[in-house]
Amino acid sequence: MEGIEKVYRFLEEAQSYFLATEEGDQPRVRVFGTALLYDGKLYIQTGKVKNVSKQIAVNPKVEICACLGSKWLRVSGELVNDDDRQVKVAMLEKMPVLKAMYSPDDGNMQMLYFKNATATFSSFTEPPEEIRF
Numbered sequence: 001m002e003g004i005e006k007v008y009r010f011l012e013e014a015q016s017y018f019l020a021t022e023e024g025d026q027p028r029v030r031v032f033g034t035a036l037l038y039d040g041k042l043y044i045q046t047g048k049v050k051n052v053s054k055q056i057a058v059n060p061k062v063e064i065c066a067c068l069g070s071k072w073l074r075v076s077g078e079l080v081n082d083d084d085r086q087v088k089v090a091m092l093e094k095m096p097v098l099k100a101m102y103s104p105d106d107g108n109m110q111m112l113y114f115k116n117a118t119a120t121f122s123s124f125t126e127p128p129e130e131i132r133f
């Protein structure tokens with residue numbers, strides 16, 4: 001399995017993760033659940049009207065953290081906005097529940113993919129495993 005796919009599967013299994021951004025000198029963190037592997041890239045989804053989106057626009061460096069039993073995953077990297085319609089459609093097809101809030105042409109739905117990402121899988125019993133994508 002390719003490294004990025006392993007990261008994606010972990011997020012899928014965990015179902016939710018925490019996304020940290022920066023606002024001035026204040027860290028901000030919130031729970032997220034969207035993840036999509038598309039065109040070899042790991043995407044997350046949000047709304048452009050949200051504070052989280054505005055923070056990413058100012059500083060695209062973020063970290064996410066998810067845990068599964070006694071294993072945890074941290075991904076740090078930069079998020080890149082992608083306004084490609086097809087990736088929005090793919091996200092809505094994967095998670096139809098989002099259709100109640102978003103559509104590809106609403107000017108709000110936002111897809112962001114990781115670049116320069118470092119993912120670290122950790123546990124209490126095994127040495128950390130690092131994956132870059």
Ligand SMILES: Cc1cc2nc3c(=O)[nH]c(=O)nc-3n(C[C@H](O)[C@H](O)[C@H](O)COP(=O)(O)O)c2cc1C
Pocket residue numbers: 016028030031032033034045046047050051052053
């Ligand atoms: C389980 C769960 C998963 C969530 N997943 C997302 C998500 O993938 N994208 C999103 O924009 N908001 C998601 N939310 C809602 C955000 O946590 C919420 O809108 C948050 O306030 C956004 O951060 P902000 O207030 O700093 O803008 C989720 C909420 C829950 C409870």
